[in-house]
Amino acid sequence: MSALQQSDSAVWSAIQAEIGRQADGLELIASENYTSAAVLEAAGTVLTNKYAEGYPGRRYYGGCEHIDDVESLARQRACELFGAEHANVQPHSGSQANMSVYLTVLQPGETYLAMDLAHGGHLTHGMHLNFSGQLYNAVHYGVREDDHRIDFDHVAKLAREHRPTLIVAGASAYPREIDHPKFAEIAREVGALLMVDMAHYAGLVAAGLHNNPVEVADYVTSTSHKTLRGPRGGFVLTREANAKDLDRTVFPGMQGGPLCHIVAGKAVCFGEAQQPEFREYAAAVIDNARVLAETLVAGGLQLASGGTDNHLMLADVTPIGLTGKIAEETLDRAGITVNKNMIPFDQRKPLDPSGIRIGTAALTTRGMGADDMRRVGAWILEVLKAVDDAGVAERVRGEIAEFTGAFSVPGIDPA
Numbered sequence: 370m371s372a373l374q375q376s377d378s379a380v381w382s383a384i385q386a387e388i389g390r391q392a393d394g395l396e397l398i399a400s401e402n403y404t405s406a407a408v409l410e411a412a413g414t415v416l417t418n419k420y421a422e423g424y425p426g427r428r429y430y431g432g433c434e435h436i437d438d439v440e441s442l443a444r445q446r447a448c449e450l451f452g453a454e455h456a457n458v459q460p461h462s463g464s465q466a467n468m469s470v471y472l473t474v475l476q477p478g479e480t481y482l483a484m485d486l487a488h489g490g491h492l493t494h495g496m497h498l499n500f501s502g503q504l505y506n507a508v509h510y511g512v513r514e515d516d517h518r519i520d521f522d523h524v525a526k527l528a529r530e531h532r533p534t535l536i537v538a539g540a541s542a543y544p545r546e547i548d549h550p551k552f553a554e555i556a557r558e559v560g561a562l563l564m565v566d567m568a569h570y571a572g573l574v575a576a577g578l579h580n581n582p583v584e585v586a587d588y589v590t591s592t593s594h595k596t597l598r599g600p601r602g603g604f605v606l607t608r609e610a611n612a613k614d615l616d617r618t619v620f621p622g623m624q625g626g627p628l629c630h631i632v633a634g635k636a637v638c639f640g641e642a643q644q645p646e647f648r649e650y651a652a653a654v655i656d657n658a659r660v661l662a663e664t665l666v667a668g669g670l671q672l673a674s675g676g677t678d679n680h681l682m683l684a685d686v687t688p689i690g691l692t693g694k695i696a697e698e699t700l701d702r703a704g705i706t707v708n709k710n711m712i713p714f715d716q717r718k719p720l721d722p723s724g725i726r727i728g729t730a731a732l733t734t735r736g737m738g739a740d741d742m743r744r745v746g747a748w749i750l751e752v753l754k755a756v757d758d759a760g761v762a763e764r765v766r767g768e769i770a771e772f773t774g775a776f777s778v779p780g781i782d783p784a
């Protein structure tokens with residue numbers, strides 16, 4: 370019997386149930402993944418016990434020599450992986466990575482440009498209830514109505530009109546490769562700094578399959594837990610010249626002690642992403658997304674921008690008479706996990722939008738390939754076209770549980 374099971378059966382039981390859910394279902398949430406057993410092991414260690422305010426070699430606590438080794442490895446590997454001069458691996462999440470850059474370069478009330486949440490941006494890109502929308506003047510650009518690609522004419526027009534201190538590129542629900550050099554050109558023209566938030570597609574950048582924002586941006590922020598497949602957390606990359614200011618903002622400006630166990634998980638994750646297998650993984654994520662997108666389009670769903678060239682797609686489910694909320698709930702009953710999402714120029718509201726967002730990073734980690742994606746797409750279509758028939762969802766749920774049994778989950782099943 371495990372220590373947790375013995376001491377706290379209520380929490381243990383909920384965790385067991387979640388392990389079952391993660392293993393039996395089809396995980397298609399675009400921001401999720403299955404981290405490796407090695408990352409899980411590092412994140413579950415006694416490093417959680419240690420206070421290490423400060424940075425390697427400059428700590429406010431004694432006994433940090435081993436934490437220094439871990440954090441130095443994480444920083445060095447992050448720099449190698451992305452070709453950066455400096456990495457801060459302490460932000461507790463992607464949101465805090467973004468906060469650290471805003472606090473470093475913006476004064477309260479100053480203007481920055483970022484992608485509209487309703488067009489694929491993130492809460493921390495200036496949503497009115499978020500600190501990023503409350504502390505600063507966020508001006509939003511979006512995608513074009515005809516092809517759902519970022520409207521660079523509009524970005525440039527807004528930049529000239531508002532003269533922002535900072536331009537933010539990057540998105541949570543944009544199915545295409547982002548042209549970072551184009552953003553850099555506009556930022557240069559108006560004298561703005563450029564921050565790229567690659568939270569979603571960092572794994573594709575690490576694999577060399579998406580243009581690398583480090584080459585053109587002043588600051589690059591990211592999560593470590595999405596396509597990069599590490600522990601839940603954030604990090605920031607920048608040039609050496611900005612290192613001091615950034616580090617000072619993260620600590621003591623914004624956070625206390627780092628989560629040393631998670632920093633260890635990040636070090637392991639960056640090491641894994643340097644391996645040739647990771648490039649193969651990321652290439653398979655993109656192939657799988659393309660095949661799944663083709664399957665869904667053939668079945669009558671409409672995809673924002675008509676398809677995908679990264680790890681995710683946005684499907685409009687209103688052409689088949691559904692809403693995003695109903696689609697999410699119905700798929701859930703069948704063991705298929707997605708999230709409802711606004712589509713560009715959505716006429717519906719965020720809590721019941723027109724679309725769903727679907728990503729292939731997690732299923733690809735389980736080893737699924739193109740044929741499996743055709744099968745997954747067929748299940749999605751079958752369930753969505755029979756929302757009133759609970760029997761269909763129930764039957765598909767059983768089929769999926771049997772199907773997924775053949776694919777191991779890192780950290781849950783033995784390798």
Ligand SMILES: *Cc1c(COP(=O)(O)O)cnc(C)c1O
Nearest residue numbers: 462463464491540541566568569
């Ligand atoms: C997920 C995401 C974040 C924030 O990540 P959290 O770890 O959930 O705070 C920030 N920016 C973008 C673009 C994201 O997709």
